[in-house]
Amino acid sequence: MNERDRQDQESISQINSEGGAVTQGDVNVGGNYTGRDSHQTTIINNYYGTENPDEKPADPWEQFNNLPLDQIPERGDLASVSFFRLRKNQTFVGRREELQTIAQFIKEGDKTVAIAATGLGGIGKSQLAAEFCHRYGRYFAGGVFWLSFDNETSARTSLLESASHLNPAWGQLDAPDQIKRVQGPDGWQANIPRLLVFDNLEDPQLLEQYQPTVGGCRVLLTSRYGDWERSGLNVEPLPLETLLRPESIALVQKLASRLTDEEAGEIAQELADFPLALHLAGCFLSHYSMETPKIYLEKLRESDLINELDHQADRIEKNRLNPTNHTWHVSRTFLRSYLKLLPEDNDSVYESNIKSISQKILYVLSLLTPNHPIPIDLLLNANNLKLIEEHFLDEYSIQDALSLLSKIGLVQTSNFENKQKLITIHTLLSQFARNKLENFQLISN
Numbered sequence: 001m002n003e004r005d006r007q008d009q010e011s012i013s014q015i016n017s018e019g020g021a022v023t024q025g026d027v028n029v030g031g032n033y034t035g036r037d038s039h040q041t042t043i044i045n046n047y048y049g050t051e052n053p054d055e056k057p058a059d060p061w062e063q064f065n066n067l068p069l070d071q072i073p074e075r076g077d078l079a080s081v082s083f084f085r086l087r088k089n090q091t092f093v094g095r096r097e098e099l100q101t102i103a104q105f106i107k108e109g110d111k112t113v114a115i116a117a118t119g120l121g122g123i124g125k126s127q128l129a130a131e132f133c134h135r136y137g138r139y140f141a142g143g144v145f146w147l148s149f150d151n152e153t154s155a156r157t158s159l160l161e162s163a164s165h166l167n168p169a170w171g172q173l174d175a176p177d178q179i180k181r182v183q184g185p186d187g188w189q190a191n192i193p194r195l196l197v198f199d200n201l202e203d204p205q206l207l208e209q210y211q212p213t214v215g216g217c218r219v220l221l222t223s224r225y226g227d228w229e230r231s232g233l234n235v236e237p238l239p240l241e242t243l244l245r246p247e248s249i250a251l252v253q254k255l256a257s258r259l260t261d262e263e264a265g266e267i268a269q270e271l272a273d274f275p276l277a278l279h280l281a282g283c284f285l286s287h288y289s290m291e292t293p294k295i296y297l298e299k300l301r302e303s304d305l306i307n308e309l310d311h312q313a314d315r316i317e318k319n320r321l322n323p324t325n326h327t328w329h330v331s332r333t334f335l336r337s338y339l340k341l342l343p344e345d346n347d348s349v350y351e352s353n354i355k356s357i358s359q360k361i362l363y364v365l366s367l368l369t370p371n372h373p374i375p376i377d378l379l380l381n382a383n384n385l386k387l388i389e390e391h392f393l394d395e396y397s398i399q400d401a402l403s404l405l406s407k408i409g410l411v412q413t414s415n416f417e418n419k420q421k422l423i424t425i426h427t428l429l430s431q432f433a434r435n436k437l438e439n440f441q442l443i444s445n
Contacts (some may be wrong), residue, residue, distance in 0.1 A: 038318030056061035061216075064193040067107050067139040072099055075134040083162040084197075086130045091254040091279070094247035095128050098238060102132050105236060106195070106218045112234055113138030114198075114211060114219035118226050118242035120426060121333040121410050125222035132220065142194035146378035149201035149221075150419065155210060159183075168181060189215035197218070204231045204410075224409030229332055239412070240288035242273040242426070251275070255282025269298050272371055272427040277309055280328050284312045306331050306431050319442050334432045340408045358401040359437055362410060365425045366374035373414060376402065 051257035075088055098117070105115045115369075121142045137144040143165065156179060163178040164171035170181050181187055188194065194217045201207055202225045211219055219288060221235070228235040230300040243251065248268035253259055259267075271277040285291055299308055313328035341359050343352040368374055375396070410433075412424045425433070 002386055009205055013391070018433035023220055030127040034047075035094055041094075049290055054383070060192050063141050064139050064216075065109070067136060069100065069104050069107065072096060073135050073138075078133070078137040081165050081189050082145065083158075084137070084144045084146045084167045085145060086133070087403075088128060088134055089131060089199040089284075091251060092127060092131050093250045093254065094243050095124070095131065095240075098240065099132055099135065101238060102128075102220060103136055106220070109236065110234070111216075111395060113236055114207065114221050114234065115220035115236045115238055116201075116223050116225075116236050117240055118223050118228070118409070120412075120429065121224055121336055122274060122330065123225075123240045123242065124275040125137060125240055127275070129220055130198065131172055131221050133195065133197065137195060140193045140195045140218075142190070142192035144195045144197070146197045146199060149198040149206055149210075151203070154208065155198075155206055158304055159210070170234075181387070182212070183212065185215075188217045189210040193214045194218070197222070201225070203232055204228075207233055207235070223409060224414070226409055227403065227407040242270075243275055245269075245273060248273040248278055251278050252282040252285075255279065258289075259285065266297055267293065269301075270297060272430055274426060276328075276333060277428060278329070280309060280312055280316075283316055283328075287316050304435070306428065306435060309428075330428055331432060331435075332412075334429055337408045337410050338436060341404070341410075354400050354404060356396070357397050358404045359396065361401050362405060362433045365411065365423070366430045366437070368425075370427040370430040371427050373424050376413075376421040376423055380444075434435040 006431045019101060019363075058309070078084060087258055090168050102115055102117075105113075109115070112402070116126050119125055133144050133146065145162050147162065148154040149158070156175070159179045159182050160175055163173075163182050165235065166187050167337070168180060170178050171183065187194070187211055192215075195214075196212075198207065198210070198219060198221045199219050201223050204225070208222070222369045225231075226237075227241070228237045235406075244247075245265065245268055248265040248271075252264040252267055253261075256264075268278060269423050270437075271281060281296070285293065285296060314328070336432070341355050343355050349356070365374070402413065406413045410425075414422045414424070
């Protein structure tokens with residue numbers, strides 16, 4: 001690992017990025033859910049239901065069964081037992097189809113299968129999950145629990161923090177007993193509807209360890225991990241794309257209302273409809289009213305785009321937090337995935353080689369047209385381009401390396417009509433890759 005990568009490794013631990021702790025926001029926790037679950041019986045006294053007490057259903061499953069599939073409900077309050085403190089995002093746009101897909105899967109799908117919002121860092125996975133909680137959380141009488149799952153430590157911390165919400169008396173127990181109670185018959189295994197959000201879960205083993213397999217819980221993941229189909233676990237992936245152009249324009253204008261449709265559209269085009277960058281641009285233009293859209297666009301086009309966005313993030317991050325309290329920095333968001341390409345001391349020779357090849361292929365992709373599906377055959381037939389002396393672009397190396405790149409969320413793969421494999425790299429990630437891998441040289445045979 002060179003000095004630059006070592007500095008990146010150190011800095012990533014100091015930032016509050018995807019999967020970071022949530023902060024107290026303006027969520028009004030409603031209802032008066034006071035009952036606790038027992039192994040055989042669920043006792044609920046005046047649990048959260050509709051605003052009219054006379055309209056409250058007789059049991060929590062009737063409330064869950066009222067979860068609508070044909071329309072997206074307005075934002076509402078959650079059961080007071082909930083462990084969820086994310087602010088309502090008043091600038092949330094689009095994702096209607098994804099919200100309804102999650103709702104249908106959670107209501108009608110196999111409860112032992114988790115649904116995972118997947119995609120690049122900054123694509124809006126956590127924003128989508130939070131919006132789902134605000135709009136559909138009222139239908140879970142057992143509450144909504146938002147847990148940070150970016151590593152084992154944060155997962156256990158989240159479970160400990162949620163224990164006292166399930167039962168205040170559990171807070172007096174030692175840590176292992178609290179976690180055991182949360183995962184036990186009086187907690188997640190109880191027969192009452194609960195929504196668990198495992199935010200930023202990249203390690204399939206964490207899901208295997210903590211996902212309840214009995215009881216009334218439904219699990220929603222956010223994850224950059226893009227290979228759930230081959231993980232061997234019961235996960236239904238929901239890949240997220242960038243926003244549609246009208247949605248991008250709406251987002252920028254919600255944040256900076258002075259922009260015309262044309263001005264917001266030009267910014268959306270320059271940023272390739274990437275939600276994190278659009279959010280940053282809109283907030284920057286709103287905060288710095290002296291910056292005209294024309295001058296702003298000129299800065300984006302005439303400078304290193306990633307560095308310019310990060311300079312903007314430096315200026316406003318201390319004053320404005322994302323609703324999910326994630327970093328504004330585009331490069332830091334991508335860096336979390338990129339660091340997984342750096343060899344580690346306990347890697348086998350094979351793993352180390354594949355990581356090295358993955359970096360080279362990422363650089364090759366960064367030189368090709370971004371946001372445009374590229375046939376993998378183009379790489380397989382690249383005239384045996386030698387990226388470094390001991391590594392060739394042979395078919396097996398490319399397949400394994402592309403699998404790694406897709407798995408950690410740096411590229412997106414898809415199938416064409418003739419089953420041809422395609423790979424896509426986003427504009428911003430393409431430039432980030434060139435910046436990180438600028439010293440690589442391509443040497444032709």
